[in-house]
Amino acid sequence: MTYVTDVPEMAVAPAGGPPGHGAVPAADTPTQWAAAYFDGYSTVGLLAVVGVLFLTVAFVGGRLLRPVVPTPEKLLTYECGVDPVGEGWAHTQVRYYVYAFLYVIFAVDSIFLFPWATVFAEPGFGGTTLVEMFVFLGFLTVGLLYAWKKGVLEWT
Amino acid sequence: MNDTLEVALRLLAVFVIFLVLPLVIGQTEHKVMAHMQGRLGPMYAGGFHGWAQLVADGVKFAQKEDVVPANADRRVFQLAPAVALLPYLLVLVAIPIGPDNAVGEAIDAGIFFVLAVMGVGVLGSLMAGWASANKFSLLGGLRTAAQLLAYELPMLLTAASVAMAAGTVSLPGMLDAFEWWWVPWQIVGGVVFFVAGLAELQRPPFDAPVADSEIIFGAYTEYTGLRFALFLLAEYAGIVVLSGLTAVLFLGGWHGPFADELGWLWTLLKTLALAFVVIWLRATYPRLREDQLQKLAWTVLIPLALAQIALTGVVKVAIS
Known part of the structure; x- marks a missing residue:
């Protein structure tokens, strides 16, 4: 490493x-x-x-x-x-704080990918870490689908 | 002191690359876009096909009055270009250009360092957008922030995919582990990384934050002279960094025929080819609307990046 x-x-x-x-x-x-x-x-x-x-x-x-x-x-x-x-510093309604939340959740999660990436395929990890990876991806996907379903990702 | 001399030479090389390559790409953009649009582009400065146009521009910018609006937050306003530019210089030090330690400095957590420092560059635009006390600038700053939130993520995920493939987070280490079939294996991640990087640099077609025809260059509306030139330099240095990183992570960097002698040339060629694509896209695609930008990131790039991670994980475990 x-x-x-x-x-x-x-x-x-x-x-x-x-x-x-x-x-x-x-x-x-x-x-x-x-x-x-x-x-x-x-x-x-x-x-x-x-x-x-x-x-x-x-x-x-x-x-x-x-x-x-x-x-x-x-x-x-x-x-x-x-x-x-x-004045220039107008007050605006920040409607995309939801994205800020989404971003923070995803970004903090993905930071943990990096140390994990260096060891996950080492002998003795293999299958278990792969399952873990799919659990991780599953969480992210469910989060994304939830946001989608809530209409957060719809713009008209 | 041999060590001191070596470090000095490496830093000098990085610094020269930082000053020269952005200008080369800027000049190429002038000429390539011109010819794509049936024009000639600059022809006079320097004599031969206007090669010195950007030098002339620089001289002109340096002589322009530096206007800081009376209402602006003076210190932050003046500091913003420096914050936008410096990170790209620091990133260049970690990008390997050849085999056998031909890199400014081999940093253990290279990919991590590079992504973290690149993120700081966007802060310059945010500072400029807020400190200008201008409505256009504020809108530009808000759009920049929204774009950063949406596109930083696919970039992180796809970079993590390459780290998984190589089993290391060191950039030279990744290249040592590189095999040719990584290119088709990681191609989806590569495209996502490149597109997300374009969006982070606010290059067309993702230039809604600076859209000159609707919000007058967004965060940079109030900038003049040297400070404006530094923002432009940051944009082109950003293209160098993004193209170089994409070449290193997804196209094998210095790998190619005669890599031992010509490794640096392969890195340079791949970087310039990608920079050409950046220019090409500017001349080809219309600007995406703000909602289209968000939709592309959240509903296309992020799912693709997650799929790439799954693919990388399965293949890597299967072969090891």
Whole structure:
């Protein structure tokens, strides 16, 4: 399941593996495991820093290049060229909170698919997990059919 | 320090891809759509068939005045383009382009990371839609939210199907496990993933949230200059990410003849072919109405995605 590539040597040092032992074991204590795992994300963090720098340079550079000549008309909210009526943050009836519910239920469920997906076909699981999968899919399908029957999925 | 140098080179490569490929796809869109509609498209900028059109556009955008409406929520309004753009840069780091660890960074929970971070990009549109204090923007933001709710799900489910087939959630690991017959096996999931991804990027025919002819570009109505350009860049970076991910998950990524030497080329070709399809769809299909959008997601894509999971599970258990 793990796909650790070239991390152990680098990762062991800062994590402070088991002290007092001469030979450093390959990443097999929980600390080293965690260090190796999060090491990949430090690169991602570095890239995020690069991205933020890029945007900062773009914004600052843009400020130096562009003119700033605000007028009251220019700062008016756009409404097809006429003066805006009422305010922009209008109250709306959120009729699709039902979908939000549906979405949360389904999405939380499907998150659990990922860890399960890595082991379900391992020797010793096979048939049982397959039955479990159909039970899971059954629940989702019943939920969807219920919503359908309730007319939630009808639009006219 | 060899390690430091290597990480720096990898990040540089990811960053260059992030800046160049979206422009290539944008220029291709100009030319391909033009020719599909019997026009020539840009011909002057840069001399040869207007190749520098987008560079010229960028220069123009950078010199435009940056207008923040007096009624807008200033900070959120200004931050929104950054939130829309950054996630796609971060996703690129996890997409493998060749065999033997040719990836920005091999992340263990790659598919999970990628889907989670891609979801953040939509937040930029929501922030823009609300912070603009504009009725068109608010409508656009609401439509964006509705679309996210409907289409995130089939995407998750079909990605889980590939994770089941490979028995791993690491993207390079999935490609190592790939066999050619996965393409027909996962084809339904692939189509669902691609369509749902298009909807999440708000690309035609799923562009009701930005529909320029009815709600004046939705969440982006009030944006000008550089910030508007960043939203556009985010859209094209999104196409790169979606096409790349579809190629990796469903079309075998770097697999192909001479994969050891030319793996990166296969990834690039598959990605560009899918990007071409994205452009093609824009030139071909009319925009779906909001109710048609929802209907397609809940009554077609999600049942199909569930069926794909069942198929994947049965076949996988049968062969192992």
